[in-house]
Amino acid sequence: MKNTYSLFLLVFLLIGLAREACSQVSLVPSQPVDPSSSYHTIYKTTVHPSTSYTLSFPAEATSLALQTEASQVLNDVYILAGKDTFLLKEEVHARETNTTGKLTSTLVIFSKPVTSIKFLSGSLSGEVVVHLLNAGQAQLDTKAYRRSQETTDCMKPATISQNIWRTGLPAPAQLPEASQVAHIIVHHSATSNNVTDYTAAVRNIYLYHTQVNGWNDIGYNFLVAPDGTIFEGRDGRDQLEEDNVLGAHFCAKNRGTMGICMLGTFTSTAPTSKALEALVSLTSWKMQKENLNPLNSALHPLNNTSASLLNVLAGHRDGCNTECPGTATYALLPQLRLQVKSQMEACQEPLAQQITIYPQPASREVFINVANDQEIRACRIYDVTGKLHTMVAGKITTNQVRLDTHNLAAGMYILHVQLGDNTYFTHKLLVL
Numbered sequence: 001m002k003n004t005y006s007l008f009l010l011v012f013l014l015i016g017l018a019r020e021a022c023s024q025v026s027l028v029p030s031q032p033v034d035p036s037s038s039y040h041t042i043y044k045t046t047v048h049p050s051t052s053y054t055l056s057f058p059a060e061a062t063s064l065a066l067q068t069e070a071s072q073v074l075n076d077v078y079i080l081a082g083k084d085t086f087l088l089k090e091e092v093h094a095r096e097t098n099t100t101g102k103l104t105s106t107l108v109i110f111s112k113p114v115t116s117i118k119f120l121s122g123s124l125s126g127e128v129v130v131h132l133l134n135a136g137q138a139q140l141d142t143k144a145y146r147r148s149q150e151t152t153d154c155m156k157p158a159t160i161s162q163n164i165w166r167t168g169l170p171a172p173a174q175l176p177e178a179s180q181v182a183h184i185i186v187h188h189s190a191t192s193n194n195v196t197d198y199t200a201a202v203r204n205i206y207l208y209h210t211q212v213n214g215w216n217d218i219g220y221n222f223l224v225a226p227d228g229t230i231f232e233g234r235d236g237r238d239q240l241e242e243d244n245v246l247g248a249h250f251c252a253k254n255r256g257t258m259g260i261c262m263l264g265t266f267t268s269t270a271p272t273s274k275a276l277e278a279l280v281s282l283t284s285w286k287m288q289k290e291n292l293n294p295l296n297s298a299l300h301p302l303n304n305t306s307a308s309l310l311n312v313l314a315g316h317r318d319g320c321n322t323e324c325p326g327t328a329t330y331a332l333l334p335q336l337r338l339q340v341k342s343q344m345e346a347c348q349e350p351l352a353q354q355i356t357i358y359p360q361p362a363s364r365e366v367f368i369n370v371a372n373d374q375e376i377r378a379c380r381i382y383d384v385t386g387k388l389h390t391m392v393a394g395k396i397t398t399n400q401v402r403l404d405t406h407n408l409a410a411g412m413y414i415l416h417v418q419l420g421d422n423t424y425f426t427h428k429l430l431v432l
């Protein structure tokens with residue numbers, strides 16, 4: 001009985017203390033303030049630990065991130081906006097690039113634009129920089145950019161290009177860099193699962209990566225929404241295909257990787273079946289394009305001194321210390337690898353009936369013929385380790401290609417054919 005009374009007294013005292021601690025703080029504009037920027041404003045404020053504050057903004061914000069000294073930690077730091085509560089964590093991607101040298105929080109995307117929030121400072125003490133973002137509205141009908149995913153549909157899935165979803169926001173300043181993809185890395189955005197405007201989510205992530213982290217462009221190559229919509233990430237700027245653009249998403253070791261981000265937080269709940277279907281279709285298409293096997297692992301320079309084996313289809317946490325892509329997504333990876341493999345095989349069967357390869361085995365040369373006057377866009381011969389030996393690229397206007405094989409050592413090779421409709425076909429080729 002005495003213990004119960006003590007507990008009541010303690011709770012009563014704590015409520016009283018919390019009420020005392022709740023106060024309004026003023027936001028001081030950080031210098032210099034760019035008045036032309038309606039999408040990004042930076043403020044500074046000073047906080048005490050374990051204190052509740054109300055922050056009011058002069059204009060609407062659609063998302064927010066905090067930055068503070070690298071020596072601080074984020075424990076029990078909360079943002080309350082409307083009915084939503086957000087627990088802030090450190091964004092490891094931001095530290096990977098070291099552009100700011102600061103601790104940056106994960107992005108908080110509000111369900112609706114807000115002009116004030118409650119802020120529980122938790123472990124934070126001293127100066128905190130508040131980045132307010134306003135991604136505006138794109139008013140995009142994303143349904144128009146989806147098509148039903150059929151097992152026989154082996155072309156690149158429908159996607160929304162950056163110049164469509166980025167409307168009204170500043171373009172990346174620098175041109176993209178190319179990367180030959182050997183690994184696909186799965187992420188989650190660690191943003192609220194209550195966000196239902198997925199275009200807005202992508203626009204906010206774009207602002208966060210470019211404005212707060214100081215990157216040239218959004219970090220990922222693709223972003224997949226819970227309804228199966230696929231947004232293109234890094235912009236190829238008409239110079240590169242977007243799946244070949246070097247991104248910023250994998251432990252500062254991005255070369256050779258393509259990053260796909262599942263929109264939401266998938267720590268305890270898995271992505272929707274529509275999102276997973278879109279992930280499998282996109283991954284199958286890219287792996288067929290690059291002649292990758294989703295069940296394999298391959299060397300990746302994860303540390304500076306040596307290369308390490310990494311699954312061809314991997315999660316962000318396989319590369320460095322992060323929760324990403326969420327435990328629930330990560331647990332699905334073995335199953336997803338098998339689904340990708342079977343979708344790739346299902347795509348090969350109808351193509352196998354249309355393509356003739358002769359003579360087999362080959363000695364000095366090999367001919368590839370495609371039926372129904374389809375166009376052959378490119379042909380490549382890889383050895384079994386994945387090394388490229390022969391390549392005939394560019395537009396070939398005929399449906400027949402001759403490849404010289406007399407320079408190849410005797411052995412087994414992989415013939416890789418790209419057709420005019422951007423489907424890809426692989427076949428074993430024995431050279432004598």
Ligand SMILES: [Zn+2]
Nearest residue numbers: 187188316324
């Ligand atoms: Zn990640």
